[in-house]
Amino acid sequence: MRQYRDAKEKHPDGILLFRLGDFYEIFFDDAKLAAPIMGVQLTSRPLGKTGRAPMCGVPHHAWQAYVGKLLHAGHKVVICDQIEAASKNKIVRRDVTRVLTPGTVVEDAYLEPSRHNYLVAAWSRGLEAGIAACEVSTGELLLCQLPKDRLQSELERLAPAELLSPPEIEEYRFDPVRGQQRLKDILGIAYPASVGAQDAPLAVGAVGVVLDYLKQNQTKVAPGSFTVRTYSPDATMPLDAATVRNLELPSLVQLIDRTSTPVGARQLGAWLGAPLRDAESIELRLAAVDELVDAPALQDRLRDVLKPVGDLERLVTRAAQGHATARELVGLRRSLEAIPAVQEALAACSALVTRELAGHVSTAPELASTLARALVEDPPPTLRQGGVIRHGYDADLDEISDASRGARDWIAKLEATERRRTGIRSLKVGFNKVFGYYIEVSHANTAHLPDDYVRKQTLTGGERYITPDLKQREAIVLSAQERIAARELEILHDLGTAVTEAAPALRASAHAIGMVDALLSLAVAAAEHGWRRPEVNAGLQLSIKGGRHPLVERGLPAGVFVANDLELDPDAAQIVILTGPNMAGKSTYLRQAAMIVLLAQCGSFVPAERARIGLADRVFTRVGAHDDISAGMSTFMVEMTETAYILNHATRSSLVIFDEVGRGTSTYDGVSIAQAVVEHLHDAPRLGCRTLFATHYHELTALAERLPRVRNQRVEVLEEGDSVRFLHRVVPGGADRSYGIHVAAVAGLPSGVIARARDVLGELERQRPLEPPDVQLGLPIEMTPDSVRKELEEIDPASLSPLEALQKLYQLRAKLTP
Ligand SMILES: Nc1ncnc2c1ncn2[C@@H]1O[C@H](COP(=O)(O)OP(=O)(O)O)[C@@H](O)[C@H]1O
Ligand SMILES: [Mg+2]
Incomplete structure (x- = not known):
């Protein structure tokens, strides 16, 4: 228990796994915390005179799986192990041998x-x-x-x-x-x-x-x-959590991940998470991708040579940290041996970036050959058995194992030797745990035994003897295993040191190879999905011809997805208000624009016939209803918080996507807020950002008449009697109605319900006859003549915190609701 307390004192904040025999035991509060996470039984054991201590345990040979669960749950794990071999009469010394935390582990x-x-x-x-x-x-x-x-x-x-x-x-x-x-x-x-x-x-x-x-x-x-x-x-462009979620970035990464190595996969993920902002860096990447897109043979060759490189980065680090197993060192050797082929293949590339990366790739032939000389091809998983290091690599080790082998051979031949020496044909050599090796002779033959025979044990059938020579050989054999394991451990340690020395250069190589792999992945994906190279520039126009949503497109049969164009320009068509019934394809159109911009700024080809992209400093998205229940916010609150965040952070060079703002509240509130937001985006001097604004409030289309840089677009639908057909084609002009009931019919609502809805709608329209759009739009504002507008004008969004902005919105809203 002293050892336990000492270990616990050193790392009070970790869960302590304490080695007892074949188990790692966990005690007290640690046990209560760990048992449910590891999925093991919580038990207890007597403690002192009266109490019992809660405990749980895991078998030592399977500890990694359990520790993994603890780490995943965010806990720090402290391993306290035996640091000397068990012996009979004293307590084995134990100490903390390893501390694992979620952020510092290196094992695969x-x-x-x-x-x-x-x-x-x-x-x-x-x-x-x-x-x-x-x-x-x-x-x-x-x-x-x-x-x-x-x-x-x-x-x-x-x-x-x-x-x-x-x-x-x-x-x-x-x-x-x-x-x-x-x-x-x-x-x-x-x-x-x-x-x-x-x-x-x-x-x-x-x-x-x-x-x-x-x-x-x-x-x-x-x-x-x-x-x-x-x-x-x-x-790089910071991407907020909402945008990562709204643009389904993880799925997008998956869609274009054709990497051959883990290093490359991590690099690709990092690129997608941090789009670039300057045209030059983007062009450099695009040029490297471009070169590969048109060279399928080179793609294949690079993939072939990259694959065997494996996770060079993590292998190197693990070895340098002294945590690599013999198998992993063999893996590292194979990685190293794979590098020259990569260098050779890269010689065929001429893009600037690729050439520069190739310059950072270096081999470590000496290390590779040391590892090759030292380690057997297929080492056993643990060191206990020995047999990890090749014969001929280390003189000390060879001596031990040669001596051991010599002694074994000697013992193996002993039966024959002794039979010859004594003339006793029934003499046997055996082994048991208590006495070790022995020579067994039947009672009838014990009379004339050589002088060096020492009697050890009498049995009913005979006597067992040992000889000094046999004991000496036995000692060699029995100690050899331990000594071999110890020496092999030393050698592995030295190999680790050799890796440490080469580590900085190898990491640089791994990094460069990862980038090549990521570039290759972009090229392979582009070729596979039929994407095109975008044109990027420092301007502010966005022009997409035949743009597609890469994920939605993939979910549909080939050729079904309808490609659409988009033109945005802060000086002319700054804001596009997109109307159309539910399910028409508004959200898809918005997201695809943002995705195309993001992909382009990562240096990727894009799902469009042609894309000319004035670089965005940021892409903001406010999409769909997403309840952040954990934070205790209502849908509407989330929506408004995100809206406030965007209005506070967007600049003239941002791209902003608003999908159905105001949907989370009543229609009047919704229309009012939506309208106010559009006006703000249009008029606030610091903003003027390119904006796509989807709404099913067709009333908003009237804004285009008042605000010069607002354009109306709608997703076309074909009315077929009581029903509608979605064409998913985006065309100029605003929708004049919302087709809600049509959509309900398409969705299969009972015909009785549809008919009744039509009646109610007619009734409502009679009570509030359809007015020309601009008058209708003025409606909410008329209730509080101009005061809302005035107040909006007085707001300096740059000086508002998101929360203040939200409060303001609530105040404004209160004014609009009678
Ligand atoms: N351009 C398109 N071509 C083909 N199908 C589309 C297209 N855009 C959208 N869709 C289909 O319509 C569905 C609804 O699209 P969505 O963008 O969510 O509509 P909205 O936002 O207008 O309600 C999508 O899931 C997709 O199956
Ligand atoms: Mg939608």
């Missing part, structure tokens, strides 16, 4: 191949924030300083496995001076400037926290452990 068992696994430290001071994102499994350490209001979306993008931030981590630990010291002491980086962090003190402060945490949790960190880079948040 706990990681997803195609996803990053970041340990992130983040904090803010004043208007700025600093981030240090570290991926131990790939040896990547990223620094970033950014405006505080962008911290959240950046964290969402990184999706940390573990986040270290105030108040859980005291703020003084983030002190930049302290961080700088850590950078120097631990990573040997004397000046932040050498990793581009001279203007990012807050990020440097965050690095200090990350490094402290790694040290504290037994991760090896030394100069060269990490590739440290500072990135600018301005280079």
